[in-house]
Structures are given as C-alpha cells and as structure tokens.
Amino acid sequence: MKKLVLYAAAVLLFCGCANGQTSSDFATVPPTKSGEKIATFGGGCFWSMSEAMSELKGVNKVVSGYAGGNKKNPTYEEVSSQSTGHAEVVQIYYDPQVISYETLAQSFFFAHDPTELNRQGPDEGTDYRSIAFYRTPEEKTVLLGVIKKVNTSKHYAEPIVTQVVPFIAFYPAEKYHQGYYRLHGDNPYIGSVSEPKVMKFRKAMKAELKPEFQK
Numbered sequence: 001m002k003k004l005v006l007y008a009a010a011v012l013l014f015c016g017c018a019n020g021q022t023s024s025d026f027a028t029v030p031p032t033k034s035g036e037k038i039a040t041f042g043g044g045c046f047w048s049m050s051e052a053m054s055e056l057k058g059v060n061k062v063v064s065g066y067a068g069g070n071k072k073n074p075t076y077e078e079v080s081s082q083s084t085g086h087a088e089v090v091q092i093y094y095d096p097q098v099i100s101y102e103t104l105a106q107s108f109f110f111a112h113d114p115t116e117l118n119r120q121g122p123d124e125g126t127d128y129r130s131i132a133f134y135r136t137p138e139e140k141t142v143l144l145g146v147i148k149k150v151n152t153s154k155h156y157a158e159p160i161v162t163q164v165v166p167f168i169a170f171y172p173a174e175k176y177h178q179g180y181y182r183l184h185g186d187n188p189y190i191g192s193v194s195e196p197k198v199m200k201f202r203k204a205m206k207a208e209l210k211p212e213f214q215k
Helices: 002-014 046-054 076-080 101-110 137-153 188-204
Strands: 037-043 059-067 087-094 130-134 163-166 170-172
Touching: 037 046, 037 101, 046 059, 046 087, 046 101, 046 188, 087 130, 087 170, 101 137, 101 188, 130 137, 137 163
Parallel strands: 130 163
Antiparallel strands: 037 087, 037 130, 059 087, 059 170
16 A cells, blocks of 8 residues: 555656646736736745636736746746746736735635645645745735734644745746646646645635636
C-alpha cells in the first residue's frame, strides 16, 4: 500500500503545476478599462488561483504570471528553478463598484491554504509561496486586517504565513498557462489538486460568485 501511495504521488507531481510546457509565447498585459482597478496575489499554482478569482462578481479578467522577484520577463522554467525570486501569481482586473479590494483579499485567503510556508499541497518551493501585493498604504491595511480576521476566526488551524509586500512589477506567464483550468480538465493534477481547491473556494465565497458558479 505504501508503494502504491508513493507511486500515486509521483504521478500527480509529474502531471502537476511544476511541469509546464516549453514555450516563449507570452501572454500580454491588457489595458486597464476606465474605472477598473488591479490586484495581484500569489497562492501556489496559478491554474486554480486564476480560476477561483475569475469566478467572482466584478472580476473582469485574470492573468497568470510572475511577481516578487528580481528578473525581468522570466520564463516558467526560470521561475520554477527558484533562481529568480518570483512566485506564481495572478493579476486581477476588477470593478471596484461591484467588488471591493477587501472582498478580493478575503477571497484570496480562501482560494488556497495561506498557512503553508513555501508550498501548496504537492507543489514545493518559494515560487509557490503565499504572497499578497499592495499598491497603496490603504491596501496594506486591508490585507493585514483580513489576515487578523481570518486568524481570529480559526478558519485554519495554523496562523497565516502570507507575505505582504509592496507591488513592484508583474510579468505575464506564457499563453498556455492562461485559462489552463478550464482548457485542461483531463489533466490529473487539475482533477486531484486544483478542482478540490476551487470547490472549497466556491463554498466559502458563494455569495460573491457570478450566478453561473453559485449552483
């Protein structure tokens, strides 16, 4: 039985987020619409995080990418090597008249396990760390407030270890990573790791979801 479990884990990792395709065809950063705002969060593999955040009312677009490091325009392979300092992140374009930054922050903390240090489930490394970027002092205050609230609620057994840092730059990931969750439902990693996370997210944030995801 132990060998079977180890074999299953090995298969999962082989098919997991850490095994991207080789491509230099990057996505582009969309122009910001009038009245639109941007938020950037990292919580493990961006396949599930991108899907979860895109299901929220008021979210217009989510782009998977890299941030938090020191190399311009990194590739997936470079980020995965943990030599760039970057984490896998999602950049969210949202309408503040429909969804607040505080609600986005709350959603972020329910879209992954923010108590795991430098990993998410089977994915290990600083590139999978939990990290939240703020663009204004007000956003920093909101993030720290939400962390305190979630910790106090005991939603998680352990305290949140998410890094809260100022935003510097975002680099979009390769095109094949964009919308990966919906395009590759047959990937074992999606079914075993990403989908359960999205389902838990839907349960926690049901009132904030777009109608088609509230079922």
